[in-house]
Amino acid sequence: MTDRYFEFTHSPFGKSISNLLGLPQPPKLERAESPWAVAPLDGQSVLLAAAPGSTAVAALLKSLSAMGASIRIAPDHGGLAVIKSAAQKAKIALASEPAADSGESASPCIVFDATGCEQPEDLRALYDLFHAHIARLSARGRVLVIGRIADAQTDVGARTCAAALRGFVKSLAKEVGKKGSTVNHIELESGAEAQLDAALRFLLTPHAAYVTGQTLTVSVGTGKTPTLPGSLHGKVAVVTGAARGIGASIAETLVREGAQVVGIDHPSQEGALGETLSRLGGHGMALDVTAADAGERIATEVAEKFGGIDIIVHNAGVTRDKMIRNMPPHFWDLVLDINLGSILRINERLLKSGLNEGARVVCISSIGGIAGNPGQTNYAATKAGIIGYVAGLAPTLAEQGGAINAIAPGYIETQMTAQMPVAPREVGRRLSSLSQGGLPQDIAEAVVFFASPAAAGINGSTLRVCGQNFVGA
Numbered sequence: 001m002t003d004r005y006f007e008f009t010h011s012p013f014g015k016s017i018s019n020l021l022g023l024p025q026p027p028k029l030e031r032a033e034s035p036w037a038v039a040p041l042d043g044q045s046v047l048l049a050a051a052p053g054s055t056a057v058a059a060l061l062k063s064l065s066a067m068g069a070s071i072r073i074a075p076d077h078g079g080l081a082v083i084k085s086a087a088q089k090a091k092i093a094l095a096s097e098p099a100a101d102s103g104e105s106a107s108p109c110i111v112f113d114a115t116g117c118e119q120p121e122d123l124r125a126l127y128d129l130f131h132a133h134i135a136r137l138s139a140r141g142r143v144l145v146i147g148r149i150a151d152a153q154t155d156v157g158a159r160t161c162a163a164a165l166r167g168f169v170k171s172l173a174k175e176v177g178k179k180g181s182t183v184n185h186i187e188l189e190s191g192a193e194a195q196l197d198a199a200l201r202f203l204l205t206p207h208a209a210y211v212t213g214q215t216l217t218v219s220v221g222t223g224k225t226p227t228l229p230g231s232l233h234g235k236v237a238v239v240t241g242a243a244r245g246i247g248a249s250i251a252e253t254l255v256r257e258g259a260q261v262v263g264i265d266h267p268s269q270e271g272a273l274g275e276t277l278s279r280l281g282g283h284g285m286a287l288d289v290t291a292a293d294a295g296e297r298i299a300t301e302v303a304e305k306f307g308g309i310d311i312i313v314h315n316a317g318v319t320r321d322k323m324i325r326n327m328p329p330h331f332w333d334l335v336l337d338i339n340l341g342s343i344l345r346i347n348e349r350l351l352k353s354g355l356n357e358g359a360r361v362v363c364i365s366s367i368g369g370i371a372g373n374p375g376q377t378n379y380a381a382t383k384a385g386i387i388g389y390v391a392g393l394a395p396t397l398a399e400q401g402g403a404i405n406a407i408a409p410g411y412i413e414t415q416m417t418a419q420m421p422v423a424p425r426e427v428g429r430r431l432s433s434l435s436q437g438g439l440p441q442d443i444a445e446a447v448v449f450f451a452s453p454a455a456a457g458i459n460g461s462t463l464r465v466c467g468q469n470f471v472g473a
């Protein structure tokens with residue numbers, strides 16, 4: 001559905017009116033237009049900084065250089081020694097970030113390694129860097145802060161500092177969102193530095209245009225991983241609810257990355273499903289995911305035609321909103337069965353046979369499951385249930401070299417949200433750091449990232465893709 005306010009504020013007339021009246025102007029976001037590139041930061045510079053004693057610098061230098069970036073440093077910053085020593089070892093050239101009065105552009109990306117923060121005074125290094133440089137970050141800039149996994153720290157000071165980064169990142173994201181810039185946070189397991197590469201390639205590029213204010217946990221995972229570009233070539237992916245909206249975009253983005261797609265949708269959507277899948281050169285299956293034999297039919301049909309499943313995306317979902325006192329029992333049962341029960345049943349069957357080794361499972365949750373909404377007790381229960389489910393099933397998938405994660409979309413422009421009344425629709429769009437709704441592609445990009453074996457360090461997580469919607473933030 002068209003966001004008329006967004007279009008108005010980007011028209012010459014609307015721009016002058018909104019300037020005159022001081023109305024907010026949602027920024028234009030830069031979204032990916034092509035597959036994951038080998039050198040997505042080619043021709044760009046990244047300002048790299050660190051707290052003294054940080055340990056991810058060598059891995060960051062290696063990945064950022066492989067991504068084509070030239071590395072800049074802030075010459076007067078406290079954590080410089082650790083960067084200089086790692087760069088010298090890796091024979092990577094460093095340049096100074098130009099001074100504000102030099103007339104040269106500032107770096108469009110800032111990456112800060114805060115893994116060395118162990119006492120509150122160590123956090124001062126963050127203030128020093130961002131106080132001096134954030135105002136010059138370009139529109140649609142990217143900031144990434146890397147720290148330790150707070151809950152895994154045994155030292156109280158280290159745990160406190162790791163947790164402090166979450167608040168810092170959320171606040172900084174709210175400060176720069178009006179320029180379309182994003183700020184995200186990686187909590188990195190000790191020893192998982194080699195797994196950073198895929199997360200950098202996602203969070204520092206237009207593939208994550210609508211992800212901001214979020215924390216992603218990167219762990220050691222299954223060890224060796226391929227690099228992100230090309231990692232989905234020839235993979236067989238099943239997507240439910242693929243006829244339209246977010247599901248169709250997930251199918252399209254998987255195809256863009258070289259996967260073969262089997263799209264599933266309700267038999268009532270057979271026509272739309274056929275159109276979507278024939279456009280993508282994929283295979284369509286008209287199937288109600290709540291059917292008792294749904295898992296069996298998916299396993300059998302995909303095995304016959306493609307040999308097995310590498311990726312399954314549980315996207316089909318419905319709403320039937322009513323305050324619980326007025327909610328008929330069939331509204332409860334239908335939403336619980338489609339959004340949650342069917343996922344558990346299908347996966348249970350596929351875990352017996354049908355999934356290839358190293359399979360990736362991605363489930364679509366919602367920020368409604370994190371914050372709750374009046375009239376959505378049924379829907380929110382299912383979407384919160386998914387968050388618990390992926391965390392619970394992660395060890396089982398890990399045993400098979402695979403992973404299961406969830407995406408929690410915020411307000412996304414689809415048929416589902418077009419049915420909302422005007423007031424909540426405008427609130428859903430505007431009350432976020434990026435002050436606009438997301439597009440199905442934003443969810444698809446995150447799903448496809450999680451579907452890659454290159455994201456092996458991420459398992460059992462739920463990532464919000466919501467432009468830092470203030471609901472439940």
Ligand code: NAP
Nearest residue numbers: 241245246265266288289315316317366409411412414416
């Ligand atoms: P959508 O436009 O309504 O598409 C959902 C698709 O799933 C439809 O084609 C639908 O077919 C299909 N489906 C429903 N029940 C099914 C069943 N029993 N078996 C097979 N297919 C079935 O929704 P969307 O906005 O793209 O949402 C996709 C997912 O994202 C959902 O899980 C939703 O909860 C989640 N989400 C969306 C937003 C948002 O802002 N749009 C926000 C948070 C989360 P029918 O027409 O037959 O129902």
